[in-house]
Amino acid sequence: MSVRQVTAEERLTTSFALGAYAFEASPRSAARAEEFRGYLPYNKGNRTLVVEEGGTTLAAASAIPMRQNLRGEVLPMAGVAGVSSHPLARRQGHVRTLLHQLLDEMRDEGHQLSALYPFRPSFYARFGYVGLPKPRTVAFSPADLGELLAADLPGEVGWGRIGDGYQGWRAFTERCLNERHGFAIFPSYRDVGLRDRDEHWLLTARSGGKVTGAVLYRIDDHGGTLVADDLLATDPVARMLMLQFFGRHVDQVERITVQVAADELPELWLTDLAVHVEARVARPSAAAPMARLLSVDALAGLPAGPGRVRVELTGDRWLAGSYLLDGTTGTLELIGGTAATAGSPPAATLTAAGVSALAYGVLDPVEVGLRGLGEVPADAATELRRLFPRQVPYVVADF
Structure with a gap:
């Protein structure tokens, strides 16, 4: 072999x-x-x-x-x-x-x-991966967007095929990459397949000549469903502009589905909008993403709260070691070697999945202990909570 x-x-x-x-x-x-x-x-x-x-x-x-x-x-x-x-x-x-x-x-x-994206999460958990939120699928009738049709919204929309608009789409996703926690994009040689296949419509929202929102979509049939991918918007106006455009399909499709981040609240988009919001996770066909740190250097320099804690990373091929995590300056300082054991800051023991869960913002330090991903005493949990406030990562790319 x-x-x-x-x-x-x-x-x-x-x-x-x-x-x-x-x-x-x-x-x-x-x-x-x-x-x-x-x-x-x-x-x-x-x-x-x-x-x-x-x-x-x-x-x-x-x-x-x-x-x-x-x-x-x-x-x-x-x-x-x-x-x-x-x-x-x-x-x-x-x-x-x-x-x-x-x-x-x-x-x-x-x-x-x-x-x-795992075929079985428990298998990849043995490699230090931890689960991340799955984007939600939002389904609604275009008829419920009626109140937007006469709205005078600032900005404008652009519409065409992805084959023609790919460069603008790529530039906008680069912007999202820099602004949204958890966002990931493919290398250009992979992503350009969207342009070459040219199987999607591209809708963009613009304000002041700048793209502020974008979504790819297809229509499966007359009287069927407008199936949109991730509804990417940098502000509420961009989202409303794109929803207004979708509302113009009231006499063409029966249903609209879009993907949104786990922290989005579609039920508050409009007063009379009846929505079904779902995040379906099943084996093996509907997995939620998983992620992990491959190097502790990923932590160095991250924005951090004023916490200070010593951690022992154990049981991992790539992260094992003792480190002092110090966020008192507003950015995370990573101190290894003998300096990591100096003084008497609170201490915790974390697995790779445990520290990854904190870095990605998906588990509270107490949950890390409850899930068997480390041993986190109360004083260490307080410091880790300061260092790594909860955040909702938005993983878009499905690879």
Whole structure:
């Protein structure tokens, strides 16, 4: 048995083939297999590792070099994708072997974070990943947007196909990356597939000539559903402009669905808006994202409250060690070595998932202890709560 990185052409018969069996209807047709070649340009910068034995690919996993916002800092992030194994080689440790080597290599190249969509969350929890909120799906009737149709809103909307508007879309998502905690974007070689496939309408909101909102959408049929992806808006006016546009489809579609962040409150958008808001999580087809720190250096320099605590990071391949976390200056200072044990600040023991949960803002320090992700005494919990106030990460990219 051996582990190696495959070339672009080799993906056609190794990782793509296993991934198709794991995540698509099967057996695949010859035409479907030929379609794989069209995916190669959008995977050219990915790192794909496979386990092989006797010329047979037993397992595969890829990492996409992405970027993600962590509490206001944009950091290199390894998006793990395409994790799959041969049906006769499952539960034999091959995926574990691949993930260890894949994350080793991505960390060595400077990726300080990692995120993924799990086939089973408990499996990836063993690798230090912790769950993040799943964006909500909001469904409503365009008829309920009627009060917006006559509203005189400042700004304007732009409309066209993503193939024509891709550059503006990409620029706006770069802005969101810099402004929204948890936001992640693909490298340009992957994201450009949106332009090349040209399968979406692009709606933008503008104010003062500047794009302030954007959403991709499709219409499945006359009398059907307008299916929108993430409704990205930098302010309430941008959101209202886009909803007003959707309201003009009242005689075309029966229903509208959009994706929004977990901290959005669609029930307050309009007075008579009847909405259904759902975040469905199920195995294996409707997973919520997970993420983890790959390096403690990801913490250094983050905005922080005035806390001070000593932490022992245990049981992890990449984060183990003792550190003093000091946020008294307003930015997080990370002190290791013997200096981390000097003095007598409150102390906590955290797993990789525990410290990742705090950094991403998804668990309170007390919850970290209750979930078995560390030992956090009350005084340490107080300091950690100051250092890492709760925040809601908004992970948009589905990889």
